Amino acid sequence: MTQASHRQRVVVVGAGFGGLFAIKALRKAPVDITLINGTAYHLFQPLLYQVATGILSEGEVAPPIREVLRRQQNVDVRLGWVQDVDVENKVVSVAGPGIEYTVEYDTLIVAAGASQSYFGNDKFADHAPGMKSIDDALELRARIFGAFEVADLQTDPEAAQRWLTFVVVGAGPTGTELAGQIAELAHRNLPGQYRHIDPRKARIILVDAIGAVLNTFGDQLSAGAQRELEKLGVEVKLNTKVVGVDSTGIEVEDADGRHRIPSVTKVWAAGVAAPPLAAKLAEATGAKTDRAGRVFVEKDTTLPGHPEIFVLGDMMNLAGDDGKPLPGVAQVAIQSGRHAADQIKRRLGGKETGQPFKYFDKGSLATISRFSAVASIGKVHLSGFPAWVVWVAVHLFYLVGFKNRVTAVLHWAVSFIGRGRSERVATQQQAFARRAIREYGDPFARERAESGDLPAPTQAAAPEREPLSVRE
Template sequence: MTQASRRHRVVVVGAGFAGLFAIKALRKAPVDITLINGTAYHLFQPLLYQVATGILSEGEVAPPIREVLKRQKNVDVRLGWVQDVDTERKIVSVAGPGIDYTVEYDTLIVAAGASQSYFGNDHFADHAPGMKSIDDALELRARIFGAFEVADLQTDPEAVQRWLTFVVVGAGPTGTELAGQIAELAHRTLPGQYRHIDPRTARIILVDAIGAVLNTFGDHLSAGAQRQLEKLGVEVKLNTKVVGVDSTSIEVEDATGRHRIPSMTKVWAAGVAAPPLARKLAESTGAQTDRAGRVLVEKDTTLAGHPEIFVLGDMMNLAGPDGRPLPGVAQVAIQSGRHAADQISRRLAGKESGQPFKYFDKGSLATISRFSAVASIGKLHMSGFLAWVVWVAVHLFYLVGFKNRVTAVLHWAVSFVGRGRSERVATQQQAFARRAIRAYGDPFERDRAAATESRPQASTTAAEGRPVQNPAETGDQATLDGKAERKPLGVRD
């Protein structure tokens, strides 16, 4: 097929808000799209904390990508993690589960989201999971509900209190919402269900190094959110820095010195960083990155010297009207995805392109507890029940899929009007799989290495005079050969 006869090839890396909305905006464009994503689902990350606290199931916040895009015929969905970008040959190298492959592009959209940042203390992750993936949420669900179960078995009062102490690090929207829901569990949902403990004695501690809860919402809403949290029983410790985390405690430092808080359940909701792919892309193109690893982009969200590469959403560093980088929120990702799609369509139509991306701030929302939220929408600032109604409406609007909206409403009714939690099932695998995968390594790589070691030398049959191949080398299994070294499955780009 000649350059002139084939359709324009768009490769999209990441199926978050930016990637998904860019693809949908290109549904009628004369392009062939290849979507590469490390999971088979699109994640509605703002509601992950409700998966962790038993309100929603993972399926309600993570619909399958293929189902979401099944009516869009110009999309090829592929599972994998982009390892490198060859900007000269316009090829991305991808590591899939047990197979490596490459994809050619004419235009590349990189929207791989963000990862949890432990500010150089990555070993904290074993004892304080973040809140960036379904795996994180399910692990935290197992840890949170498991803590009450184990506490009920203890005979030592100190051990009971250690299991009933929950520390959430980070007083932004995620940390605030999670702390509020754990408090609701302890004080509203679980009392009366245990014979040997009173869940209402649980301590829920919210820690942050800055001096305000929800500091981006303004002083009035921030102070109101803190009062509501304290009314729920959450201990708010501001201007307090985490300096150590282990399996049984967390160590913090404030103006009075260092303190150790015995706790078996810690959650990290502070700080984000760009994935390693951002650094690799910057090295390939000569682009600069900021302290969080985000790539500095041109005003139209492309890379300097590479107008065919768009970097969107949480991965990009682009200054807003106030001179500060645009925040890593869903609306920035959605609007930047649509902007990139518009630029591609304009180029293909021979129209002028290169228009700067203009972000329209639709406001910020955060829920504190049932029937209580805060909302900052332009000059309008509200809190309480009205803000909670707005929060429900906005989140329902952006939930992908009609059935997800219906089941989400039903589960919210169970949890907010009633006292139940529809999704309390948790397993040991969910609680401990993260550490097991790190210790065990990538299962595909281990299986491939074991197959290679046990593979017999090729022999020749007398009848046919040709080598007899090991069964693992025939059929589709032969495609499993790839790189000799690879990172564990759970920590790829």
């Protein structure tokens, strides 16, 4: 990819839906693409909760990027985290594992997804992991299944119940789906497998500061979803704000005051924020950001004054036809990725560009339990088994790779028709690695220090880098 080739150099940051679909749409274009991503896989985030609850393996929702793009010859895949963008010289600075490098571009597509937001209470993350990455899902799997194992060892009933109380914060699709699956584990899959506890006595509590479950689905579907959750045994606590989280419980505040819920296993599924790269990009270009850190973009998804830079998906703030910002969902990322690719091809062909991005809302889906879901597709509102069939079809369609679709169907059959969970293996490393890595520091920097190339890293010198491929 040299200047002598006179081919357009397109750098894509992030291998989520936005970045991946932009790249695929450019497969026949006369461009050289460099994809920079913080992980070596593309993440199908809508099914992360099934990894956390033992239904699917991580490989089924996270195919290797190089395998996905193996037939596209105009792509160079590089591992790393973009740290800065020099918009004047058109260069991105990247920190890879133990190495730093730069990449020049003619056109830049930034689709780095979103990170979990704790609304300024980042210390909650140690005790209530989010659900934005494979690491998160595997940690939660270890915590969820480990909780039943540790509860079985307790001689104090109060201690056992503390281990058998699961609190999910956030009643959006992720939190609702996760609460439903934990309830199915406790009430359907695990009973009869323990000698000293009855998993059916587990408490699954869904907490949200707003007043509705799945509030974006409309009142009827929202109310139906809440009823279905309660039938499963989920305690739904709405208009309830989380004000404290520690290792043995969670503090909440509602109309009756402040209360403590004793619980060892907590999950945070409330709130998202743009990654730090969004703020750096906004500062470099003079663009504005919203409260969640998303960058305000032009109608064609480019940055003001910089038509060579596209910001897509969760990172962009762009109003839809209703005047509200487009939601952070996979379809927005997919369609904006294709739009950016189309703009690039038009520019290369000497055609007029700047056409506004038009989002076509294909609807929203969420599962409640096996054979039960809700679907809002235009004026069509479905619930129960019909919505679940639609959910299965849509998710199979967007799973990348034939092999992934086949194994997902097999695992769904085991879990939904039978009573098994195919992926229950969990390790101590998965449960405690987040804290251990932070205390240990950057492993690559430590290795270089031990070889005498660098000073020994301190805890403060270990940056927490968010994977760039996260999507909702």
